[in-house]
Amino acid sequence: MTLGELYLIPFFIYIFSYLFLLSKEKKFYQAFIFLIYAGFIIQSLILVIWFNLHGFKDLISVDWIVFFNAWLTMMVVILFNLFYKAKYILIYVTPLALINLLIGFFAPHNYLTMKPFFSSLDQATLITHIILILIGDSLFALAFIISLIYIFQERRIKLKKNLKLFDKKNHPFDEVFYRGKGYNLELLDSMNYFCLKIGFPLITVGIAMGIYLSSSLFKSFMIIKPIEIMSLITWLIYAVLLHERVAKGLRGKKAAVFSIAGFLLILSSLTFSFYLFPEFHGFK
Amino acid sequence: MDILIIGLSHKSADIGDREIVSKKLLTPELRQVFAKKLLNLKDEGNRPLINELVILTTCNRSEFIMDLPQWAVGGNAHFIKDYISGYFFDKKGSDNLFYMHLNFEAIKHLFSVASSLDSMVIGEPQILGQIKDAYNEACEFKMNGQVLNKLFHKAFYCAKRVRTETKIASSPVSISYAAVELSKKIFNSLSEKTILLLGTGEMGKLTAKHFIKCGVHNIYIANRTKEKAHHFVEESFGANEKNYVDVIDFSEYYKLLPHTDIVLCSTGSQDYVLRYDDIVSVIKLRKQRPLFLIDVSVPRNIDPEINKISNVYLYDIDDIGKMIEDNLDIRKKEAETASELVEINVKEFMEWRNSLNVVPVIVSLRNKVKDILEIELSKYISEKKEKDLIINSLTNKILHEPITLIKKAAVDSNETNMLETLKTLFNLDLGKEIKNDNTINKELEKGFDNKNNSSRIKLIK
The missing domain is CATH 3.40.50.720 (NAD(P)-binding Rossmann-like Domain)
Structure with missing residues (x-):
């Protein structure tokens, strides 16, 4: 079994878990949550096996990074779920991990060799850079989904349309996923803010490391490439968002729109980075 | 003796239109002014069109509950509706915002409203208190009378039964x-x-x-x-x-x-x-x-x-x-049971109301028989006390069965011809016969409250 095929195990577990949502019984909804956790545990096992086989030396592989990103996304979501007791985010964010796993399966499995003139410090910096950026991106991915829910729910409250006031109070789905309370804007906004508060410093340090690597590799503080420009624009968006939140109390819909715009830029830069123009990131 | 309800509610008018009406009835003074205008409405023969009136105003409805005199006919009801509509709205077609219910439908409507079956939130408790307030205000303004007294007390009784005998208020929806x-x-x-x-x-x-x-x-x-x-x-x-x-x-x-x-x-x-x-x-x-x-x-x-x-x-x-x-399924189901209770109460009230029509006939018939017996027995019995005793006893015995049948006929709307036949058979001139008879008052008072305003009820909050 190849590594790519291994990615399909959690992929199909996640897909299978969604079938349980079609049911109308509480035990099936709980089975969905159980399967999501099971999928995450299997993802973790694959990660451990991979580390045992390869260590850090073969880290730079597109499929592995995408798989690692899927694992990080699930870890962030599960931690959030435990912390905020909002099980519904599992339903909405798991598809992001699913997409990552699918991309991981189809992505090239050959390892990108690090430039021979990378020192061991540079290599450690590169790994840290990747991990920090990926954790930050996972948090922003979560903020993106939460923001979409926020905008959807805020619109319903504002327009007073399609708003199920009691969320089928006695329906097991509501009981399991919403704790009988449904979405509330304040909690969604608070989760969004939390993602930003944690994600932004990680991204900042990650980008700083990227700049350091760039200067170390190309002997220049910065080379004008789309990925760098986009990263900086993304960073700037999140910086403005954080500043506005802290200084002016920006929250609610505008903050959600910022989060969505920021994550769409992240997606664009990642697409540029890995799939369309890998040379722009300096991999080749 | 028709009961007429004209009004508008969340079902017939939007909040903007309800606001217009509610603003013009906001204070007791404003309501009193309008009530006086309504009670002063006259027909072509210069006879008053409305006997009794209660004005009900809540967030979601404004209603005028009226008892019309015998001479008021269908056309008068439309005249009253147009008058009310014209008082509140200048625009054409505004009378469409108002609904109008007569007799059975009107009583059923009032009982449903009191039982909170017609409320925006079915089963909400405020409406009964609001109806009691409206009734008390009518008592203060001396706009109520026998019919509306009975009607409202029956409405309160009906609402209480609905609340206790169904689960309409049990699910927390308000x-x-x-x-x-x-x-x-x-x-x-x-x-x-x-x-x-x-x-x-x-x-x-x-x-x-x-x-x-x-x-x-x-x-x-x-x-x-x-x-x-x-x-x-x-x-x-x-x-x-x-x-x-x-x-x-x-x-x-x-x-x-x-x-x-x-x-x-x-x-x-x-x-x-x-x-x-x-x-x-x-x-x-x-x-x-x-x-x-x-x-x-x-x-x-x-x-x-x-x-x-x-x-x-x-x-x-x-x-x-x-x-x-969309979240009132439970209450809607209960409302079906409650509607049956309302129907029973409406029928009971209708029976009482129809029985009012036969009271003059019964009294008149009793007087007729008494008069005959009086004339005939006077020939043989001179002592008044003994004579009156025999007259009363004989009247009761002779008329027991016919009165029972008359009362039954009054309840059954198909038997209205029977009353006419009775009048013709015994040559009963109701107006003349009952003029000085206290019995009619006794009969009328049986089972309902006095007309005077002392019948004002204590509110059950």
Whole structure:
């Protein structure tokens, strides 16, 4: 079994878990949550096996990074779920991990060799850079989904349309996923803010490391490439968002729109980075 | 002797139209002025068109419950409706906003309204109190009489039966409950939130109490008359609830707005209490923290434009009503049982009302028989006491069966010809025969209250 095929195990577990949502019984909804956790545990096992086989030396592989990103996304979501007791985010964010796993399966499995003139410090910096950026991106991915829910729910409250006031109070789905309370804007906004508060410093340090690597590799503080420009624009968006939140109390819909715009830029830069123009990131 | 109800409600008119009517009936004085105008309506023969009148005004409905005299016919009902419509609206076609129910339908409608089957939120308890208030006001203005007294007491009885014998009020669905549920959609935890209650309306009180039940510990109440607010707190809240309620000066409520998360407006003001510009500055001071405004007053006291401000959510009574429409399945099922109870009570009332028509016939018949016996027995018995005893005894024996049948015929609407036949057979001249007879009053008073206003009932809150 190849590594790519291994990615399909959690992929199909996640897909299978969604079938349980079609049911109308509480035990099936709980089975969905159980399967999501099971999928995450299997993802973790694959990660451990991979580390045992390869260590850090073969880290730079597109499929592995995408798989690692899927694992990080699930870890962030599960931690959030435990912390905020909002099980519904599992339903909405798991598809992001699913997409990552699918991309991981189809992505090239050959390892990108690090430039021979990378020192061991540079290599450690590169790994840290990747991990920090990926954790930050996972948090922003979560903020993106939460923001979409926020905008959807805020619109319903504002327009007073399609708003199920009691969320089928006695329906097991509501009981399991919403704790009988449904979405509330304040909690969604608070989760969004939390993602930003944690994600932004990680991204900042990650980008700083990227700049350091760039200067170390190309002997220049910065080379004008789309990925760098986009990263900086993304960073700037999140910086403005954080500043506005802290200084002016920006929250609610505008903050959600910022989060969505920021994550769409992240997606664009990642697409540029890995799939369309890998040379722009300096991999080749 | 027809019972007529003309009115408009959330089912026939939108909030804007209801506001127009409600503004013109806002105070007891305004209602009294209009009531006098209605009671002074005359037909072509210069006879009054309305005997008795009760004006019911709530957030969701304005109704005129009338007892018409015998001479008032169908055309008069339409004339009254046009008059009412013309009083409130200048626009053409406004009479379509009003519904009109006569006799059986009218009684059924009133009983359904009292039993909260016609409310925006089926089973909500406020409506019965509001109907009692309306009835008491009619007593104060001396607009009530035998028929409406009986009708309203029967309505209260019916509402009580519906409430106790069905589960219509058991599932927690009401405007106040909906307001709290909506708050939970915006705020994560209500316990740390601050609520400002403007005004001392019934709906505001219920909503505030519900918020306290859900863990809110900071409620400020502002009313134009501070003493009234203190009195309101004393009367409306229990000892524990009072710990969470504070009365503030009405002039200070604006200062409190930046620190308030939920504003509950239930004043009787005719103008907006909160305007767009006020809230724009408040939301800046709040650093965009969400602000939830609930306007349960009619006419509306919060400018609807406010809902356009970012992070501000405004719900008026119609909005909340629409929200809960879909969530009333349980109550709707119970309402079916309740409707059967209402039907039974309506039939009982109709029987009583129809029996009123035969009372003059019965009295007249008794008098006729008594007169005959009197003439004949006078020939043989001279002692008056003994003679009266025999006359009464014989009258009762002779007429027992016929009276039972007459009463039965009165209840059965198909038997109306029987009364006519009786009148013809015995040559009964009702007007002449019963003129000086006290028996008719006794018969009329059987089973219902006196016409005088001492029948004012104590409200069961």
